[in-house]
Amino acid sequence: MGVAALDPRTDLFPNVKGWDALRDYDLEATTLWDFPAQSPGTTEFGDHRFNGVTPSPLVMNLVRRYTRTGDLVVDAMAGSGTALDVARALGRRALAFDLAPRRPDIVRNDARRLPLPDESVDLHFVDPPYSDNVRYSDDPACVGRLPCGEDAFLESLEAVARELHRTLKPGRVLGWLISDEYRRGRFTPVGFLTFEMLGKYFEPVDVISVARHHDRSGNPMWEHRARRYGFYLRGFKYLFIVRKPSTQVLEGRFE
């Protein structure tokens, strides 16, 4: 089977015939990522109906770039389980936690205290709430109950960052997805604030801009209001790729 006969968006499994031929040409090569659908093809990773779901090709890019088969991938705020499904499909070990688990294979847990030993994780991915715009659960510990303009919001994110840092192996990578907020005339640069906070614990690898699609505000009524009242709808999220400092530098691709 030649490369032309393979669909890089659906042939995700490491044992697929022709994997060697595929190699890595379908990985994202620039800092602008725009995925047409939450999951490619007919296979579902996570639940595309879940409010705030992560695009699964985003996680695929991180897992394939920064881990090897058998490595441990952790999502401390797993939602519908996108990262768990992707990591397993790619032959990685995977653990998923959430305050409000929506599946039996997601463990109920607060991301600020992970039941994991120090330096045990090969890749952390996290897509936390970026304000109180979505009601994920009634649990008072839910970060999504805090407006991003309050100090307590960033303090909660920092407590998560400290725990991800504690459990990540030195030299390994954290992917952190987040958006800014514009609400009722006020812009809060949640992305910049988060990136600055992450810099206390991690070293930067890169910043990716991820196009947003299918959000509830992505409709003609909101577009009209944005033009009429002089504000902008969020068109992208930040994906911060950061590394836990290590004396031993891990070079190159892993896969």
Ligand SMILES: C[S@@+](CC[C@H](N)C(=O)[O-])C[C@H]1O[C@@H](n2cnc3c(N)ncnc32)[C@H](O)[C@@H]1O
């Ligand atoms: C944006 S969603 C994650 C989406 C997920 N990546 C997916 O693809 O479905 C954020 C999640 O963070 C969870 N969450 C909020 N506060 C939390 C906390 N303190 N500890 C663990 N999970 C938390 C929410 O319950 C919600 O499921």
